[in-house]
Amino acid sequence: MMKSLIAKYIEEISSARIEDFQDKAAEVEKFRIRFLGRKGVLSELFEQFKSLPNDQKKEIGVALNQLKTAALAKVEDWKNYVEQAPELNQSHDLTMPSDFAQRGSRHVLSVTMNEIAEIFSRIGFTVEESVEIEDDWHLFSALNFPPDHPARDMQDTFFVEKEEGRQDVALRTHTSSVQVRVMETHKPPIRIIAPGRVFRNEAISARAHCIFHQVEALYVDRHVTFADLKQTLLYFAKEMFGADTRIRLRPSYFPFTEPSAEMDISCNICGGKGCNICKGTGWLEILGCGMVDPNVLEACGIDSHEYTGFALGMGVERMAMLKYQIRDLRLYFENDLRFLHQFDNII
Ligand code: DAH
Numbered sequence: 001m002m003k004s005l006i007a008k009y010i011e012e013i014s015s016a017r018i019e020d021f022q023d024k025a026a027e028v029e030k031f032r033i034r035f036l037g038r039k040g041v042l043s044e045l046f047e048q049f050k051s052l053p054n055d056q057k058k059e060i061g062v063a064l065n066q067l068k069t070a071a072l073a074k075v076e077d078w079k080n081y082v083e084q085a086p087e088l089n090q091s092h093d094l095t096m097p098s099d100f101a102q103r104g105s106r107h108v109l110s111v112t113m114n115e116i117a118e119i120f121s122r123i124g125f126t127v128e129e130s131v132e133i134e135d136d137w138h139l140f141s142a143l144n145f146p147p148d149h150p151a152r153d154m155q156d157t158f159f160v161e162k163e164e165g166r167q168d169v170a171l172r173t174h175t176s177s178v179q180v181r182v183m184e185t186h187k188p189p190i191r192i193i194a195p196g197r198v199f200r201n202e203a204i205s206a207r208a209h210c211i212f213h214q215v216e217a218l219y220v221d222r223h224v225t226f227a228d229l230k231q232t233l234l235y236f237a238k239e240m241f242g243a244d245t246r247i248r249l250r251p252s253y254f255p256f257t258e259p260s261a262e263m264d265i266s267c268n269i270c271g272g273k274g275c276n277i278c279k280g281t282g283w284l285e286i287l288g289c290g291m292v293d294p295n296v297l298e299a300c301g302i303d304s305h306e307y308t309g310f311a312l313g314m315g316v317e318r319m320a321m322l323k324y325q326i327r328d329l330r331l332y333f334e335n336d337l338r339f340l341h342q343f344d345n346i347i
Contacts, residue, residue, distance in 0.1 A: 002048060002056075006063045009041060013070045018078050028078045035071040042068055108343040109213055109332055112320040113195045116215045119239040120193045123232065125217060128192045130178045132199070133160060136168050138177040142184075142299040143256040158199050158210075171199035175216040176256060176313060179292075182218065183300035188307050189221040195316070206328040213316035218292070220302065220309030226259070226291060229310035233263050233289065241268045241323065248283060257290025257311055268322065277325075284322055287314035 013035070021027035035041045045064055052060060106114075117127055139145075140152055150156060151173060158171040178194035194216040202208040219228065230249065237245045246266040254260045263286050267278035274280040289312035294304035317329055324343070326332075331339050 002045070002052070002060055003063060006045065006060070006067050009035075010063075010067050010070050013067075013074050016074065018081055024078075025082050028075065028082060031078070032075045036068075036075065042071065103344070105340065105344040107332075107340065108320050108324065108326075108346070109316055111343065111346050112323065113213060113215065113316050116236075116240070116314070116316070116319065117193060117195060119236055120217060122239075123235065125191050125193045125219075128178055128182050128194045129196060130181050130194065132172055132197060134170060134172040134177045136170070138180045139170060139172060139174075142180040142296065143176055144293050144295045144299070145255045149255065156201055158201055172196075173200055174198055174313060175214040176311070178216060179218045179256075179296075179311060180300055183220065183297070183302055188302060188309075189219075190309070191219050191221075193217045204330065206330065209317070209329050209333065211333070212329075214313055215316060216311065216313045218309060218311045220292065220297070220307055222307060224291075224308045224310055226310070229289060229291070229312070232310070233287075233312065237263070237265045237286070240319070241265055244271070246272070249289075252288060252290075254288055254290055256293050256296050257288075258293045260288065260290035263287050263289060263312075269325070277322075286318070286322075287312055289313070 016031070018024055018028070033040060037043075042064075045067070049057070049060060049064060121127070136152070139157075140149065145151060157173050160169050160171065175194045175196050175198060178192075178196070182190060182192055182194075196214065197211060198214050199211055202210050204210060217232075219232070230247075233249075234247050237247045244266075245268065248264045249261040250264065252260045252262040264283040265286050266272040267275060267282050267284050269275050269277045270282065272282040274282050278284050289310065292309035292311050297304040297307060297309065317332060320326060320332075321329075
């Protein structure tokens with residue numbers, strides 16, 4: 001009886017595998033206590049051994065010693081195993097690939113705005129930021145807008161306050177207001193860009209939005225000429241859209257510049273041959289610009305006989321649309337991750 005019990009234990013010990021244990025260190029200790037502990041299998045069997053008839057003692061004694069040796073060897077073996085590979089005590093599989101957290105990325109408009117700022121910073125322009133809620137003076141009057149200009153109309157501008165029947169405070173409709181703030185507080189030479197958010201009372205569609213972004217540039221110093229403007233524009237266009245880019249200037253009108261122009265670039269999709277993006281013309285309209293009107297310099301306290309300047313303003317959404325072929329303005333503001341993740345790799 002006792003002999004077969006011992007044989008069963010020996011069999012159990014030899015077939016036990018540490019690989020089957022979850023928490024290996026704890027299971028090994030449990031095993032040790034069960035067989036070798038003070039009240040364990042072995043001490044109990046040795047106890048029973050004492051009362052065996054003498055003629056059985058020799059045979060059973062040998063078997064018991066075998067069992068003891070097997071249990072000791074197994075525990076010793078397993079302890080070494082656990083010590084050498086402590087990470088195996090854990091229930092996780094540490095060789096599994098880790099679960100990556102989704103990385104965030106910059107919004108394509110921020111990337112585009114940063115790129116524009118960087119291009120201008122390489123030729124000495126610094127960044128100026130200012131308020132989004134502006135008064136009539138900085139938005140319109142100082143910028144030479146006539147009193148009856150349609151931009152002063154509620155239809156185009158979000159007014160936030162009315163004073164004694166006077167429409168005075170509004171969300172800025174363009175970043176040209178920053179020109180005024182800088183010229184009022186700084187002496188030339190002035191060489192700044194003003195990136196920022198602007199607001200217009202427009203119905204939202206694929207081509208228009210009531211919130212969008214502009215970057216304005218202003219350079220005021222002695223002897224600034226239209227040639228400086230043109231060269232700056234050519235440099236910017238090539239840096240932004242590629243070295244093969246050509247520019248053309250068309251006469252235009254803005255209250256705050258004289259003369260004024262609009263700049264087109266050769267279509268970066270078809271290279272100027274004509275396609276559906278440039279509507280077959282080979283040219284894409286990019287920005288407005290001109291020489292700062294002397295009235296604006298004077299309104300800001302700068303002597304227009306001593307100083308001249310140029311200014312330009314562009315829409316960031318449009319820049320990004322042309323650069324990355326984005327077809328619908330609304331995509332910028334919907335925060336659909338399928339759209340946003342397409343720009344993960346641009347910096
Ligand atoms: N402020 C104009 C707009 O919102 C853009 C602009 C045109 C800015 C010509 C300029 C400029 O500085 O010279 O449409």
